[in-house]
Amino acid sequence: MISLLFGNWRFLLDVLLVIALVVLLFIVNPFGIFGSGLQLGTTTNMVTEVQKIGQLVTAEYYGEVISSLDESRIVLIEENNTQQLANELYVEVKYALYDLYQYQQIPERERRENFLAENRRSDGLKRKALQNVRRSNIIEKLEFLNLTDSLARHALYSPVIEFLWRNKYLHSEKENWNPDARTEAEVLLNLYQELTTRRQSSEDEAFQDYLNDGFEFVASFRDFFFGEQKSALPRAERKKQLALVGRGWVKAGFNFDQLDENSFYLHEETGELHFFGLEPQILDADINPWFIPERGVPGFDIINYQGPVNFKDAQRVKEHCIQKLVFYAHQAQIIDQAQQQGAETLKSFFSLVTGQKIQRVHFHNDILTQTVKEIAQDEYINYYEGLLLDSILAQESRRVDSLTQAVTNRTSNEQLTTELDSIRRQSLRRLRKLRFEGTDQHFNYFSTLTYQIGLDSTVDQHERQLLKQVRWNMSHAQPSDQHQLVAYKDPRFWYEDSLKFMMEYNAALRHLATMNVQVVDTFLVNLPNNERAFTDWADSTKIILDYWSTDSTTTINYQDVLSRDTTFLSQLRYPFYYNPEAFRKYVSADTFITQANTPPSNLKSSFQVYDKKRQQLTSVALPPELFFDNQLLTQDAIQAGPSFTFILHSSFQSLKVTKSKEYYLSEAQAEELLIYFQLLQSYHQAEQSKGTIVRASEWVRKKLTYHTDSLTPLDQFRKFLSPAP
Incomplete structure (x- = not known):
């Protein structure tokens, strides 16, 4: 045995060296070939593991x-629940009557003007606005002022009115309750007269206490309600x-x-x-x-x-x-x-x-998280939900700003702001997967803006300025310039890929174009509140009511309402198209960019770029529909600045053509198209400069790790496009 070992010592040494080399390679892990271990980040795998738990019981209560x-029968769980609800409703009724009292203190002339401003006809003017409060008009007055909508829908409203009728105004048990408007008006008028007397004879603090107090008498509403419910049952049921x-x-x-x-x-x-x-x-x-x-x-x-x-x-x-x-x-x-x-x-x-x-x-159940949860329940977002979300996000931004500017507790404030930023990012990531009202697009930064612009089918000068303001300017290198959008709303949490963000802007403009919006100018006109002015306003089809006051009415007037500017929206669109999957598929190929001598006879699966200064023709192996915005696909060639020509179709046979055969982009669009093309070139060159080992390392790392946080070269390219704010 020993002689066998000595006779094969070279072979055994080679085996040990190979094993040692493999172990050393695994420990050192050059280029991250073996990844960083099987790590479970916030991925679908982790979600699956957590969902397997089903329900997690963490607290139990045993009782009798x-x-x-x-x-x-009347579902009285809490001993004083019904009594408390009735008291609260009684307070609401008194506040509604006090609002009516305050309205009656307004001078009669002003009440007349207010009524005529809100109602084009004078029907009901005297009963609703001018007359004193009586039993015959009190309910109508309350309805006119929208003071009874929530009260009348309350389940206890009618029982409370009957309870007051019997116990406050001392109607005997023998008198039958008639739940009609006349009896309700009697109770409300008595309460209104009592409130008026209290207001005129009491100090402010005492009157406020009166408004906030519940029932003033000994009788229990709970007992009354219980008795009414039971007496309404059939005789056989009452015996049970x-x-x-x-x-x-x-x-x-x-x-x-x-x-x-x-x-x-x-x-x-x-x-x-x-x-x-x-x-x-x-x-x-x-x-x-x-x-x-x-x-x-x-x-x-x-x-x-x-x-x-x-x-x-x-x-x-x-x-x-x-x-x-x-x-x-x-x-x-x-x-x-x-x-x-x-x-x-x-x-x-x-x-x-x-x-x-x-x-x-940490469990985050703040107002933003709860609102997002409710909005996402039907997997659909409407315009008003979008406005609500914008409002809550603005409040959160002000909250974070106050924490950032605070002088004390900086460490804890920084941690809290990081958590709040994470909540906003995660919340919007969830909502951006849902459809938005009136479009076939997912909800995004521009959804509520385009919906609001399209409501009146016009784009006025203020809306045009806003559309320009929310357009990401690729040519600006400073982050402060990139985020001029903040003046509309903070864009930081609305995107993870700046190129997709730009495509969402293009989709918003296309949606406005399909709505056939008209580009118009508007101006304001202030009219005195007289009969002639109201007649002119009612008969006009070019103005809408904007602001009303006692003395005058401000209207918005349209200028040149029938004219249409068909170039405004198209000039705002980014001239390129971006699809992440196609980007990865084509740009990494070895033959993505090659030099050419003459335009080929078939350009269905590629396009060419001619550099006039260098006299150089470059062929790009990418279908034109995956590089150019769709409004450019009908063109044979596109002139981007004085030096570059993008050739889309083989019908463009000569590089020396007249302007009539070429499509000229605006100065900003030409610069953006060149930036996009040059960055594609940069990424392609970076891919080609990688060695075989680096490519294999990336492939192995992708297979072995579940992490989604590491930056790929494509992510680095995006970061170059959109530097962090």
Whole structure:
């Protein structure tokens, strides 16, 4: 054996050297060939792992409740809930009547002018605006001032009016309640007269206390309401009596079924895990037939039973017991406990899954996150939801600015601003996948702007200036110049690829063009509020109401409303087209850019660029529809500045042609087309300069890692186009 080893020592040494070399290569990992290990970032794989959890129970509540058949009929879970709601409604009624009182204090002439300004006809002028408050007009006056819409829809409005009629104005039990407008007007007028007397005889503070106080008398609205509900039941139902004791449990935690890759974010450097829109909720509540089987403790005990009670009655009481149990669990702060315990559990779980210790877990359920969650429910965004989102984002920007400018607590403020930026980025990333109203495009930075411009089918001088302002200027090198868009709204979180951002701008302009908007100028005219001015305004088809005051009305007038400027929108469009997948496919090819002598006979799958200064013809192996904006595809050739000509079709046979056969871009568009072409050249050259080992390394890294955070050469190209703000 020993002689065998000595006889083959060279072979054994070679084997050991090869093994050592492989181990050393794996440890050193040149060019990142073996990646950085199997790491699970915020990817679809991680989402799948989390979704497998299903529901995570992090808090439980066990309790005992008592419910009766009478109680279940009117769903009184909290002892004073109905009483409190009635008191709040009574306060709202008093405030509505006080608004009416204040309106009546306005001089009669001003009330007349206001009425005529809002109503082109004078029908109802006296009853609604000029007369004193009476039983015959009080409801009509309240409706005219839009003071009763929310009140009348309240479920307790009619019972509260009857309660006041019986207990405040002392109508006997023998008098039948007639729920008509006349009886309602009687109650409201009595209350209005009482309020008027109080206002005239009380100090401000005492009157404010009167407005905010609930019912002033001893009678309980809850007892009244309970009695009314019970008396409305058939006689046989009123004889039924059933009361149960229920013992059960409530479980709270997290539901991961709807989780997606935009719902959470792992910050690897700090070990912090952020969840967006994920909040603890009641997962289950139940009362089993046996609460503790081994001790013979039942889930339900009957403590009172009378009359012809049936199975449905028992089922109703049992369901009410569960509702009560959930209510008491909320009172015991089960949701807060679920979030605290959930943070610890998720910390341990994600530490195990990612192989990295999670230091903290953050749940983001602020107004932006909640709004985004509600907007995304129907997978569709309408115009008003877009406006709401813009408003909330503006508030968040002001909040971040105040934190950034604060002198104290800089460290914690920086961390908080980073979290807030992450919330905005993740929220918009989620919404940009949804369709927007009136278009076949996904929601983006320009959606609400183009919708608003298209509402009146015109583009006036102010809107034209705004369209120019939100256009990203590629030729500017300074980040401050790039973000002139901030004057409209902050664009930082609306894009991850600046080239796609520009394509979204082109799509917005195409959408306006399909709406056949007219480019017009407008001017303002101020008219006195007299009969002649109103007649002129009503008969005109070229003006719209803009602002109204007591003395005058301001209108917007259209100039040259029938003229159409067909070049404005086309001149704003970027002259190139960008598709990320096509970009990667074609630009990395060895034969993407080659030198040519003459235009080929077939240019369907390529185009050519002629440099007049260098007398050089370059062939680009990219279909024209994947490089040029679609409005340029019908041209044979495109002149970009004095030196460059882009040849699209083989019908362009000569490089020395007249201007009539070429399409000339604007100065800005020509510069942008050249910048885009030169950057494609730069990226192609960078790809070709890579060695075989580097390319293989990138391929292996792509296969071995799940990370999406590392910058590819294409990402570096995009960063060059759009420097960080």
